[in-house]
Amino acid sequence: MHRSASRLTRVLACAAVPVILTVAGCSSDSGKESGSDSGKKPSSASSSKPSGKPSAALEKAAFATLPDPCKAVQGGTIDTLVPEAKDKNGSATKSNDLASRASCSWNGLDEDGLKGSQYRWLSISYFRYDSHASLGSANKRAEEQYNKQVELSKASEGAQNVKAEAAGGIGDQGTSVVYSVKKEVDFFNTTIVARTQNVVVTLDYNGAAYEGAGAPDQAKLLQDAITAAKEAVASVDAANKQQQPEQPQSPQPAQ
Template structure:
C-alpha cells in the first residue's frame, strides 16, 4: 500500500522515541479515540483521612501530688489529710480529683484540684482544642453553680497556655463562703482548682482577694507538676 512521504517519516520518527512519549506519536484517528476515551468517567481517588496534631500528654500524674506539702499547709491549715483525698474516678489516667479540707479554730478552708486529659481524635479535633472547649465550659459552670452570687470572671496571663478565674459568693447554713476557681489549660490537660473559705461562729469571712491570690499561685504549681509528672506522647 502506498503511503504518503509525510506519514511514513512520522512513523519512522516515532519508532525511536522513549516509551513515555509514544502516545504523542499516534495518528489522527488515534487522537480521536483518545479524546473519546478521555470523556468516559473515571473512578475518583479516595479522599485522604483527616489528621490532627498529636496530643502532648497521654497520661495524668498522681493528682494528689500536684501540690507540695507546704502549699497545702499554707492554704488549708489543720488539713484532715495533708496528702489529700483522691476522689472516685473511672480512669485516673484521663480524669482525677483530689480534696484537702480543714478547720483551724473557726476558719474553714477547702481545696480541690481536678485534672482532665483530652486525646486527639480526627472526628473531634486535637487534644488542645478539645481541652480549650472544656476549660470554657468549666469556667461557665463555676460562675453559675448552685446558689452562687456576684460572679466575677477574668482571663489571666502567666498560668499555663490559657487561664480563667471565677470569684463567687455563697451562703451555706447561714455562713458566708468565698469561692475561688481557677481553670487552666496546659496543652491537652485542663486543671480546675477550686479554693473555698468561710468563717464559722464569730470568725469573719475570708478576704476574697487573698483567697484568689493563693488559688492562682497553687494553679501555677499544678501546671508545673503536669509538665514534670504527666506522661508525654499521643
C-alpha cells in the first residue's frame, strides 16, 4: 500500500546516511633555543665550520586551488545520479579554507506511486596539500591522505560485504570501495577515492529503495559513481588552468 510523502520524509530523517569524515592535520615549526650557554659568542673555530648539507628543495604543488565542489560535475550527471534532487545546485559544507578543503552534497527521493520510491545521496569532497619542510612534498602528503581515506572507507561503521579494488583512469590513483549497510532498509554504498597530483577527491554515492521498490543495482551505482568521479577529478585541472595568468604577447615588429 502506498504511503504518504510525509511518512517517507519521516523515515528518511531517521535513516542514518553513512558519511566519511576526513580530518586533515597540520603542524607548524616553532620553538626557541635556550640554555645557559645561549649568550656566549661562538668561537672562531666553530663559526668557521661549514653547516650541514642544504636540504633539497621541495617540489612546488601542482595545483594551487580547488574547484567549486557544487559545480564539479555536470548538471546532467546530477540528474542521473540523484533524480528529483531537493537542490540541484547542491549543499556546500562550510570551510574556513576553501583553497585546501571543500565539499558538496545532493540527495533526493524519486517517488513512483505504487511502484515505491528510490532514494539517492551523493557527496564530493576535495583535500589539497602544499609542500611543507617538515611534512614532506605536496604529492607525498596527498598520497598519504589517499591511502588513509581508502582504509576509512573500508572500515565504515556497519559496512557489510566490503569489496575494494583499483579504479583505473581516475587521476594518478583510484580505488572503489563497495559495501552495504543494514538500516530500516538496505543502503548500497559506493565510495571512489582518487588522487590527482596534490589533490585527493572522495566521492560517496549510495542508494536505497522504499515502499516495495526494487533494490538499487549495485553495478549501476558503481558505474555512475566512476563517471561522476572522473568529472570531479577533471574539474581540478580545469579550475587551475583558469587561475593561470595569460602570457603577454610579444610586440609585433614595425612594418
